[in-house]
Amino acid sequence: ETKVYAEKYRPQYHFSPPTGWMNDPNGLVYHDGLYHLFYQYYPHATVWGPMHWGHAVSSDLINWDNKPIALYPDKNGFIFSGSAVVDKNNTSGFGTHGKIPLVAIFTYHDMEGEKSGRSDFQTQGIAFSLDNGETWEKYEGNPVIGNVDTKDLRDPKVFWHEGTESWIMALVAGDHAKFYRSKNLKEWDNISDFGQNQGAHGGVWECPDLFPLKVEGTDEEKWVLIISIGNGAPNGGSGTQYFVGDFDGTTFSSEQKEYKWLDWGTDNYAGVTYNDTPDGQRKFIGWMSNWQYALKTPTSTWRSAMTLPRNLGLKKIEGEYVLVNYPVQAINAIISDTSTESFELEASEKKIWANTTLSQSKVSLSLPKKDFVVSFSNDGGEEFRLIFDSASNLVMLDRTTAGQDDFNYQFGNKLHYMILDDKTSESMKLEFFIDNASCELFINDGENVMTSQFFPSEGFSKFSIENMADETIVVSDFAIAEVKGIWK
Numbered sequence: 303e304t305k306v307y308a309e310k311y312r313p314q315y316h317f318s319p320p321t322g323w324m325n326d327p328n329g330l331v332y333h334d335g336l337y338h339l340f341y342q343y344y345p346h347a348t349v350w351g352p353m354h355w356g357h358a359v360s361s362d363l364i365n366w367d368n369k370p371i372a373l374y375p376d377k378n379g380f381i382f383s384g385s386a387v388v389d390k391n392n393t394s395g396f397g398t399h400g401k402i403p404l405v406a407i408f409t410y411h412d413m414e415g416e417k418s419g420r421s422d423f424q425t426q427g428i429a430f431s432l433d434n435g436e437t438w439e440k441y442e443g444n445p446v447i448g449n450v451d452t453k454d455l456r457d458p459k460v461f462w463h464e465g466t467e468s469w470i471m472a473l474v475a476g477d478h479a480k481f482y483r484s485k486n487l488k489e490w491d492n493i494s495d496f497g498q499n500q501g502a503h504g505g506v507w508e509c510p511d512l513f514p515l516k517v518e519g520t521d522e523e524k525w526v527l528i529i530s531i532g533n534g535a536p537n538g539g540s541g542t543q544y545f546v547g548d549f550d551g552t553t554f555s556s557e558q559k560e561y562k563w564l565d566w567g568t569d570n571y572a573g574v575t576y577n578d579t580p581d582g583q584r585k586f587i588g589w590m591s592n593w594q595y596a597l598k599t600p601t602s603t604w605r606s607a608m609t610l611p612r613n614l615g616l617k618k619i620e621g622e623y624v625l626v627n628y629p630v631q632a633i634n635a636i637i638s639d640t641s642t643e644s645f646e647l648e649a650s651e652k653k654i655w656a657n658t659t660l661s662q663s664k665v666s667l668s669l670p671k672k673d674f675v676v677s678f679s680n681d682g683g684e685e686f687r688l689i690f691d692s693a694s695n696l697v698m699l700d701r702t703t704a705g706q707d708d709f710n711y712q713f714g715n716k717l718h719y720m721i722l723d724d725k726t727s728e729s730m731k732l733e734f735f736i737d738n739a740s741c742e743l744f745i746n747d748g749e750n751v752m753t754s755q756f757f758p759s760e761g762f763s764k765f766s767i768e769n770m771a772d773e774t775i776v777v778s779d780f781a782i783a784e785v786k787g788i789w790k
């Protein structure tokens with residue numbers, strides 16, 4: 303499908319819905335050459351409404367084709383977030399004529415039940431497709447997991463667990479995660495719970511994900527549990543925390559004491575990972591917004607976009623497990639070739655690159671961990687800045703003057719901070735991906751990440767680096783590259 307996305311603020315190399323409202327990524331699964339991206343979708347307005355699953359497919363996670371809506375609300379309710387699996391062994395029995403079924407597992411939200419004051423209005427349902435996601439049929443026995451009196455019970459993430467030869471589901475129930483087991487995707491047993499006394503609880507738990515990762519450079523395998531929280535993220539509103547621990551096929555446990563955040567920015571929520579990736583890498587996509595202001599952002603025919611798809615990895619830094627996330631390699635195919643430069647900046651010196659198109663760009667640089675300010679700005683004087691404070695090992699993002707922010711008082715009222723996990727290295731590497739109305743910042747190949755929306759009245763055209771230290775610094779591997787749009 304050919305599409306030109308020319309509206310103001312429309313991302314050019316991120317996924318956004320053709321028109322209408324979008325929130326969480328759903329049903330992330332790879333099958334038969336295609337990465338599927340389903341998403342929470344309300345096609346009839348640019349605000350949240352009766353939820354459907356919108357659908358797009360890609361062979362590389364960068365170029366997307368829009369598909370017809372996959373799942374519509376029905377008598378059981380709206381279709382909330384969930385996941386999808388490839389049922390290779392036809393455990394569900396949905397596969398006929400030798401076809402392998404894709405099975406979607408999602409939450410039903412019964413609006414009438416909620417209005418009438420009941421607390422059992424979220425149940426879990428399934429649907430299947432025998433044509434690699436083109437068409438879907440709901441299971442006649444829905445819901446497959448009912449509800450007695452749990453107000454928030456949602457967002458099933460299902461995966462095949464080799465060790466126990468069964469399907470495992472992570473589900474959230476308000477202030478904790480529940481794990482279920484099934485042999486056929488239809489009958490489920492609750493096998494364990496996690497989290498009532500661990501982790502951040504500033505908002506209800508949403509969108510869980512559980513998967514194993516090898517610690518980089520070792521044979522050690524750990525399990526990571528991702529949990530989004532609707533409120534209470536470090537910079538306000540919604541955010542995604544993670545736990546590193548162990549899963550024995552029944553129980554998840556973690557010795558982690560402190561809170562950990564997958565992304566410290568304000569705009570990466572409800573992210574989950576792909577089942578069955580062809581290269582075996584764990585791939586993540588998040589929703590690039592925040593419930594604090596998601597309904598109000600100043601876009602026109604559509605609302606919100608997804609983050610860049612990112613590979614996840616696990617590192618041990620100074621004795622701590624750190625979940626790293628970094629754009630998938632396929633992004634390099636749309637980044638222009640540029641040579642890198644190195645230069646010195648004297649104490650208090652500011653170097654400026656003017657008249658540069660930065661609207662769709664990747665800016666990279668490495669520099670010592672001394673005080674500095676990096677900035678993107680336009681001729682109208684709007685500016686998006688990164689401030690590094692070496693004494694506190696703190697990165698701050700400043701979007702308070704980056705453009706339109708009158709739609710919500712919390713959008714542009716403060717700096718957003720992040721504490722670097724790496725406290726001992728003397729230098730840091732920064733990579734900024736700008737796409738009209740967003741910036742994804744990756745530090746040290748994804749050890750620390752911040753994703754941020756902004757709405758400048760015109761594109762950024764000026765980049766600067768200011769040395770705030772009282773000694774000369776060397777900036778190396780500096781490059782400004784153009785990132786080509788995919789929607790034409």
Ligand code: FRU
Nearest residue numbers: 326342382383456508509572
């Ligand atoms: C997260 C979330 C999910 C829910 C969906 C509804 O953003 O609240 O918990 O399933 O959105 O659209």
